[in-house]
């Protein structure tokens with residue numbers, strides 16, 4: 172499709188209407204700022220934008236209500252991540268043997284925040300609701316290594332997630348059925 176460009180009028184060709192409009196907006200902001208009517212700047216990074224609910228910022232890992240890591244090292248997020256920002260080290264077979272080998276919490280879980288594009292695919296694909304994009308939109312560090320977040324840091328930043336469905340909690344009927352006979 173060819174978009175026809177509108178021919179400029181003689182006045183528009185002088186750029187005066189554009190300059191006048193720019194001056195009008197600048198003057199309005201100047202008056203608003205001087206009179207304190209409306210702030211048009213902020214003291215970033217001390218002040219930050221308040222992002223709306225559902226904002227897709229940096230992805231972090233979360234724990235369940237009982238403080239357990241929800242991730243089960245299925246590696247779906249690692250597979251789906253478009254820029255390959257995730258690297259998971261699954262547990263060996265002997266890890267958490269006290270729990271009968273059912274605990275699959277990763278040994279390490281890395282997200283390279285320099286690569287992450289905050290796309291949300293990891294959150295979409297996670298069967299355990301263990302990874303969520305949160306509100307942080309401005310991540311800084313003094314080295315590349317610092318921008319690779321490991322499991323402990325991701326869990327600390329993610330915090331506890333209040334799950335509506337607590338699939339780890341046995342239903343009362345199941346608990347009674349599995350209780351040893353006295």
Ligand code: SF4
Nearest residue numbers: 252287288290291293
């Ligand atoms: S938000 Fe996207 S880019 Fe970032 S870790 Fe998740 S899948 Fe990868």
Ligand code: SF4
Nearest residue numbers: 242243245246248297
């Ligand atoms: S965060 Fe979710 S998708 Fe990624 S490995 Fe853990 S359980 Fe699987």
